[in-house]
Structures are given as C-alpha cells and as structure tokens.
Amino acid sequence: MSAREVHGVWSWATLVVAFIGTLVLFAATERRYFEYASWTREIRASLETASLLQEKETTVLRAVIVMQSPKVGFGSTVERVEFTLDRDGRHLGYFFTLPGEMVVEPVAGAGAGARTRITVTKEAPRELVAGVLAVEEARPAGEADGESVGVRFAGDVVLEVALPRGGKLLRVPVKGEVKVGDGA
Amino acid sequence: MVREETPRRGMRAAGVAVRAILLAGMGSICLAVLQLGDFTPVPSAWSLLIPVLGGVAIGPARMSIHEVIGCVAVVLVLSPILAPSLVALPASAIERAGVVRAALRNSLAADGLLLLPCVLGGIVIGRWVAGVSTCRSEPMRERR
Numbered sequence: 001m002s003a004r005e006v007h008g009v010w011s012w013a014t015l016v017v018a019f020i021g022t023l024v025l026f027a028a029t030e031r032r033y034f035e036y037a038s039w040t041r042e043i044r045a046s047l048e049t050a051s052l053l054q055e056k057e058t059t060v061l062r063a064v065i066v067m068q069s070p071k072v073g074f075g076s077t078v079e080r081v082e083f084t085l086d087r088d089g090r091h092l093g094y095f096f097t098l099p100g101e102m103v104v105e106p107v108a109g110a111g112a113g114a115r116t117r118i119t120v121t122k123e124a125p126r127e128l129v130a131g132v133l134a135v136e137e138a139r140p141a142g143e144a145d146g147e148s149v150g151v152r153f154a155g156d157v158v159l160e161v162a163l164p165r166g167g168k169l170l171r172v173p174v175k176g177e178v179k180v181g182d183g184a
Numbered sequence: 185m186v187r188e189e190t191p192r193r194g195m196r197a198a199g200v201a202v203r204a205i206l207l208a209g210m211g212s213i214c215l216a217v218l219q220l221g222d223f224t225p226v227p228s229a230w231s232l233l234i235p236v237l238g239g240v241a242i243g244p245a246r247m248s249i250h251e252v253i254g255c256v257a258v259v260l261v262l263s264p265i266l267a268p269s270l271v272a273l274p275a276s277a278i279e280r281a282g283v284v285r286a287a288l289r290n291s292l293a294a295d296g297l298l299l300l301p302c303v304l305g306g307i308v309i310g311r312w313v314a315g316v317s318t319c320r321s322e323p324m325r326e327r328r
Contacts, residue, residue, distance in 0.1 A: 003318045007244035011310075015241035019206050022234050025224070026213045030273065032223040037274035163222040 039073040047176030059124040075162040083155025151178040204258040211263030216270035235302035243310015264291035
C-alpha cells in the first residue's frame, strides 16, 4: 500500500469516526432539549386568590399562586413573581417581589405532578390604593366588600431551571382577578 | 482511454460529494450544539472539535485544491441552513418560527467566525500530519 493510499484510508476513517462522534453528541444534547421543551410545555401556574387587604394603616396585596409541574423533570427554584395590575385597560402599576415578600412551599399529596404554593405578600403603594379606592367610590352603593372590582392581575412566575450546564430563566404566565376587602 | 477515465472521474467526484455532505452535516450539528449549550453533556465549546476533525479528515485526502475549496464552500453554505431546523426540532408549532429566526441569525454569525477557522485549521493540521508521515515512511527516496 502506497503512502497516498494509506492517507486516503486514514482520511475516510477520521471522517467516519468524527461523524459518529458528532451524531452521539447531538443525540445526547437533543434528548435533554426534548425533555426540557416538553417539561416547559406542561408546567402551569394559576392564581388561587388575590386580594387587596386594608390592615390598620397599610394596604397589603396578598396573592396565592399554585404551580403544577410534571413530577419527573428539572430542578427549579422560584426567583420572583412579576405582575401588573390593570382595571378596564387602565394600568395601575408594575410590581415584582423582593426577598421576604414571597413564601414558597410544596403542597403534599399532589397526585401525578409536583405542586408548589407561592404566597405573595406585598405592601401596596399609595398610588395603587388611591387608584383602587377611586374605583370603589365609583361603584353603586350596596355592593358587598370582597367582591371583584375588575382589577386584573397578570404576570409571570420567574423560575430558575437547573440545567446540565447552567441555569435558565423560565417565565410561567399567571393571571386572574383581585378582590378588595378588609383584612383587619 | 476515455472509457477508463470517465468512471474514475465519476468515482472521484462521488467521493468528494460524500465528503462535502458529511462535513456539512457535521458543521450543522456543531452550530446547533453551540446554540444548545445548556443541554450538552460536555462543554459546548468542545463541539468545535467537530469541524476541526472534519478538516483533519479532508487534509490528507487525495483532493485537488479546487475540490477542497468546493468542500469548504458546501460546508459554509449548507451548515447555517440546516442548523436552525435541528435547533427548532423540539419547539412547539407556535414557537417554531421565532426559534428558527433566532437560530438562523446565530448560525450565520458563528459560520464565518467559528466554523470556517476551525475547518481551515483542521485541513492545515491534516496536511501537516500527512506530510510528516510521508517523510518518515519514505526518508531515503525523499533525500535522493
């Protein structure tokens, strides 16, 4: 066998080995990506309750969000909750939770998936209170407290998902109605 | 004479085409893996070894300079076209168009900046290794 023929054989062998290695790397990567994509498709967040409560001299926004995720999947931590409050298309404000304004706890006996309860307690700024009070005053007399005044909660639960090579932020949308009541 | 030459040329062209297609497949997977860095079992930068190895495989092959340039051109054109579909494979139908657009942008940027230097570097390494091994296997003939 001449040197040129040996080089030809080596060339093909290197190409085939490199191609097989490439396919193996791609299959491993794509399998994890498929798992992640299907996991993110199944994860859900719903607003269980949300209310603006008057507590002595302050007004507090309290929201309970329940997250349902597939039991087998990726480890994740709740980073924060970001949301806006609107009423009849009027923007009342954009908010996000700071450390200490959110309690995350797993829900026992959730069945097929893993459930997490997120309790958000945030002091409402004066502008928001003034905006909601203006709405309240405009309502017809005789309507009971605690009923919806049409304030809409819309936002995202921001999760940090632990992936094989680093973390990725994932936003799970959540929306619902906010009730106004007296919490004292 | 012509009858003997035609099949030989055909075989040679087929060999070059197969090499170019395999290299383009490897290049597109490399670009896709670079973009799916969070999901790779090894650091995604390692995927740059793929085009280097591809280049090393091309280096010692019995190919003219025109054939090598043709191979590299096929890789550079086909890889960024194929890579977005590999990245968008698991995405849902709603997300797919956005994922493909972003992946195409990233692939085109990585094509010239990363893929081309790696393939060329691999070809240089391959040629060098082939040259060294030729000198070692036929030292006396070379000196004469």
